[in-house]
Every structure is written in structure tokens, then in C-alpha cells.
Amino acid sequence: MERKIRVLVAKPGLDGHDRGAKVIARTLRDAGMEVIYTGLQQTPQMIVDAALQEDVDVIGLSILSGAHMTLLPKITKLLRENGGNDVLVVAGGIISDADAAILQREHGVAKVYGPGASTNDIVDFIRSHITPERFAGAEL
Amino acid sequence: MGLIDAMLAGDRRALARTISIVEHGGTDAQLALGKLYRYTGQAHVVGVTGPPGAGKSTLVNELALELRRRSATVAIIAVDPTSPFTGGAILGDRIRMQPLGHDPHIFVRSMATRGQLGGVARATSDVVNVLDAASFSTIIIETVGAGQAEVEIARQAHTTVVVEVPGQGDDVQAIKAGILEIADIFVVNKADREEAGKTQRQLQTMLQLGHTHDPQWSPPILSTVATSGKGVPEVVDALARHRRWLSESGKLDTRERERVRRELFQLVEYLISEQIDQRVPAADQTALLDRIRAHRIDPYSAAKELIQRALDGTS
Numbered sequence: 001m002e003r004k005i006r007v008l009v010a011k012p013g014l015d016g017h018d019r020g021a022k023v024i025a026r027t028l029r030d031a032g033m034e035v036i037y038t039g040l041q042q043t044p045q046m047i048v049d050a051a052l053q054e055d056v057d058v059i060g061l062s063i064l065s066g067a068h069m070t071l072l073p074k075i076t077k078l079l080r081e082n083g084g085n086d087v088l089v090v091a092g093g094i095i096s097d098a099d100a101a102i103l104q105r106e107h108g109v110a111k112v113y114g115p116g117a118s119t120n121d122i123v124d125f126i127r128s129h130i131t132p133e134r135f136a137g138a139e140l
Numbered sequence: 141m142g143l144i145d146a147m148l149a150g151d152r153r154a155l156a157r158t159i160s161i162v163e164h165g166g167t168d169a170q171l172a173l174g175k176l177y178r179y180t181g182q183a184h185v186v187g188v189t190g191p192p193g194a195g196k197s198t199l200v201n202e203l204a205l206e207l208r209r210r211s212a213t214v215a216i217i218a219v220d221p222t223s224p225f226t227g228g229a230i231l232g233d234r235i236r237m238q239p240l241g242h243d244p245h246i247f248v249r250s251m252a253t254r255g256q257l258g259g260v261a262r263a264t265s266d267v268v269n270v271l272d273a274a275s276f277s278t279i280i281i282e283t284v285g286a287g288q289a290e291v292e293i294a295r296q297a298h299t300t301v302v303v304e305v306p307g308q309g310d311d312v313q314a315i316k317a318g319i320l321e322i323a324d325i326f327v328v329n330k331a332d333r334e335e336a337g338k339t340q341r342q343l344q345t346m347l348q349l350g351h352t353h354d355p356q357w358s359p360p361i362l363s364t365v366a367t368s369g370k371g372v373p374e375v376v377d378a379l380a381r382h383r384r385w386l387s388e389s390g391k392l393d394t395r396e397r398e399r400v401r402r403e404l405f406q407l408v409e410y411l412i413s414e415q416i417d418q419r420v421p422a423a424d425q426t427a428l429l430d431r432i433r434a435h436r437i438d439p440y441s442a443a444k445e446l447i448q449r450a451l452d453g454t455s
Contacts, residue, residue, distance in 0.1 A: 003164055004227075004252070006160075006256075019154045025230055026230070027229035028228065029222075029223065029229060029230050030226050030228055031226070032226050032227040032230045033228050033230045034222075034228065034231060034250075035229065035230050035235075036231045036232075036234060036250050037227070037230055037231065037232045037235065038234045038235060038238070039232075039235045039283065039422065045242055046238065046241070046242070049242055050234060050248075051246055052152065052153055052156055053152070053156055053247055053249060054156070054249060055157055055159065055160045056158040065446075068214075083153045084151070084153075106204060120220055127267060132189050135157055135160055135161055135164075135168075138143050138157065138161065138168070139142045140141050140143050140168065140171050140172050140175060
């Protein structure tokens with residue numbers, strides 16, 4: 001049996017708008033993934049706690065507030081410090097190309113999507129970048 | 141250190157990974173459960189069920205906070221449905237559980253039903269065992285929004301809480317046959333609404349008329365406003381009372397016996413199917429299906445034939 005891909009979709013910080021995040025959640029659901037949706041106003045700690053308890057393959061972060069250069073590095077750092085190195089982090093929102101490049105190069109964000117990104121691309125990216133054998137062969 | 145030892149020693153990341161393995165099923169899951177089973181049997185397993193939108197997640201959140209105040213450690217399994225068409229799921233119960241925050245003695249895990257009917261997932265009872273071995277003193281299972289027949293939870297939990305809301309008088313009537321019979325505790329949530337008293341009275345009448353699942357335990361009907369926490373301590377009191385009654389009356393032993401018996405036979409069924417699938421070639425299985433479809437053999441005889449073929453294959 002194929003392993004289900006589990007994704008946490010969350011909105012860090014003080015955005016009051018989660019329509020995009022909901023569209024993504026629904027898209028991933030329709031692609032056969034299990035999406036844990038935690039909604040608005042999440043602190044980095046809340047996001048990392050949830051991701052680790054739920055043992056997700058992917059964290060999808062939606063951020064429109066402009067605070068991405070503060071919040072996203074905090075999340076990836078906290079994730080690494082707590083043993084979540086194998087979790088793929090993807091972000092979406094209003095993020096400039098320059099910021100996106102820094103987040104991808106220096107802060108462990110695998111991919112940044114802007115307005116108009118194709119939902120199919122996002123699904124394909126996740127499918128091809130998660131570790132399929134993540135817990136096969138784990139020493140019990 | 142192996143995953144199970146790490147988990148037993150309190151490593152939460154190892155716990156989360158063990159749950160994934162167990163949920164996925166197969167040989168690794170069986171090995172893991174084999175290793176941890178002897179550490180189980182301590183936790184109080186509480187089921188919370190009720191119709192969609194009744195406030196189950198909010199109530200579970202408040203129950204967990206109150207249990208923590210009384211020094212319990214709490215694990216929550218929140219079940220939501222899998223889409224029958226895409227196999228995907230949106231698991232949204234955590235939204236209402238944010239106040240549980242960064243407490244190492246609370247662990248929340250969302251589970252999709254993965255095709256299982258009955259309000260819980262096939263692996264839910266296995267995940268309960270993992271959390272039990274990880275020493276949580278109370279394990280709360282929140283079912284999918286349940287209608288009439290999602291009664292599986294009562295077989296898995298020691299104490300079943302059925303959550304109702306006011307203003308659905310006809311619905312209460314409608315669900316009379318199934319879900320009301322499994323309640324050890326009734327909670328009328330959103331009790332600040334009009335008609336809460338009426339819902340309470342309806343439940344009371346129904347209890348007087350119908351039989352509950354144990355004649356020696358009369359299920360209390362409690363009122364809560366989960367969004368404010370009102371009435372929640374009384375629910376936690378009732379949970380403790382029910383658990384005490386279970387062990388003092390000897391019912392805990394009878395129920396657990398019945399539960400493991402059912403579980404054992406389910407597993408036997410599952411393992412036999414698995415073996416047949418491995419031993420009888422796919423083409424032969426298809427041929428048998430074709431014969432049933434053509435009404436040349438009846439399903440009962442076909443089933444016997446399949447089992448016989450698997451047995452012959454071993455000799």
C-alpha cells in the first residue's frame with residue numbers, strides 16, 4: 001500500500017486572510033493527501049509542535065503580511081533544532097523574488113510560490129520532493 | 141536506541157513516527173505493536189462523539205485543559221473523514237485545540253478514516269495502544285461527526301461521551317436507535333442557547349423509555365458551554381466516576397475481555413484474507429470473481445473454494 005502524504009497547512013503571524021491557504025488545502029486533499037489545517041495566527045512554535053506531533057512530510061506556509069523574512073527562518077530553524085530535518089517546507093504568498101531567493105538559499109525553504117502559481121505545479125513539486133521511504137526500515 | 145525504546149523513554153518525535161508506522165500497517169506495524177503491547181493497559185480511554193458541528197473539538201480541548209489541571213497527561217486522537225473519491229482528507233480538528241499549546245504532557249494527533257466506516261479509523265485502536273504505552277493517563281478519541289450508526293467508538297473506549305446540541309429535537313428522535321444507546325455520559329453543549337432545557341428533557345425521557353447499554357449505569361445528562369468552559373469540570377468528574385464504577389463493578393474486565401476477543405477475531409479475519417491474497421494467484425482470483433458474476437457459483441461456495449485453494453497451496 002502506498003504511504004499517504006501528510007501536509008500541515010498553516011498561516012504564521014497576524015494575517016487575517018486564509019482563502020489561499022484553504023484553496024491549497026483543498027487542492028492537496030483532491031490530490032489524495034492528508035492535510036492538517038490549523039488555520040490563522042500561528043506562532044512558529046505552534047507550527048513546529050503540530051508538524052512534529054502529526055509527523056507530516058510537508059509544511060505549507062501561507063503568508064501575506066510581509067513578515068516572511070522574520071517568521072519563515074524562525075520556523076525552519078526551530079524545526080531543525082527539534083529533529084524535523086526531513087520535513088519539506090514550502091511557502092506561498094506575497095514574497096518578492098529577492099526574498100524568495102534568500103529564503104530558498106539560506107533558510108531551508110524548499111520552494112516559494114507567488115500569486116498565480118499553478119496548483120498542479122505545487123502538487124507535482126511536493127510529490128517529487130518528499131522522501132518516499134521516510135520511515136521504511138526505521139530501526140524499531 | 142530503537143524507535144520503540146525512544147518512544148517509551150518519552151521522545152515525542154519517536155512517538156509521532158511510531159504512530160505513522162502503526163497507522164500505515166503491515167509488517168513494521170505488527171512488529172512495533174508486538175514490542176510495545178506489554179506496556180499498555182493503564183490509560184483511561186474516552187470516546188467523544190456526536191453530530192457535526194456539535195462542538196466536539198472545542199469540548200475535547202476544554203476537557204484536556206481541565207484534566208491537565210488535575211495532573212492527568214492527555215493524548216487526543218482526532219478523526220476526520222477521508223474522501224471516498226480522492227483518498228485525501230482535510231483534518232481540521234486542531235483549529236479548535238490551539239489553547240493546548242506547548243505542553244509536553246498533551247499530544248494531539250489527527251487521523252483520517254482511510255475508508256473505514258463507523259466513525260473511527262481502522263488503526264485507531266492500534267494508535268490508542270501506542271499512546272497508552274507512551275504513558276498518557278487519559279486518551280481521548282474524537283470521532284468524525286456521527287449520525288446514527290457510528291457506534292464503533294463504544295467498543296474501543298472505556299467511557300463514551302455523546303455530545304448533543306439544542307434545537308435539533310427531530311434529530312434527537314432520529315438518532316434514538318444508534319448513538320444514544322452507546323452513551324455513558326450525555327453532554328448537551330451550547331447550553332446557553334434557547335431550548336437547551338428542552339433537549340435535556342427529551343434525552344431524559346428517552347433514557348426512561350429506552351434501554352441504555354448497561355442497566356447498572358444510568359448515564360448523567362450534563363450541560364456545557366464549551367467555548368467558555370462552563371460545565372466542563374462536571375464532565376471530568378463524571379468521567380472519573382464512570383471509570384471508578386467500571387473497575388469496582390467488574391465491568392471493566394468484562395468489557396475489555398469482549399473488546400480483545402472481537403479484536404482477535406478481526407485480526408484473524410484480516411490475516412487470513414492477507415494470506416489468501418498472497419497464496420492464490422491474481423488470475424485465479426479474477427476467474428473466481430467472473431464465475432460469481434456469471435452466477436455460475438454462489439459467493440458462499442466461492443469463499444470456501446478460495447480458502448481451500450489457499451490451504452492446498454501450503455501443502
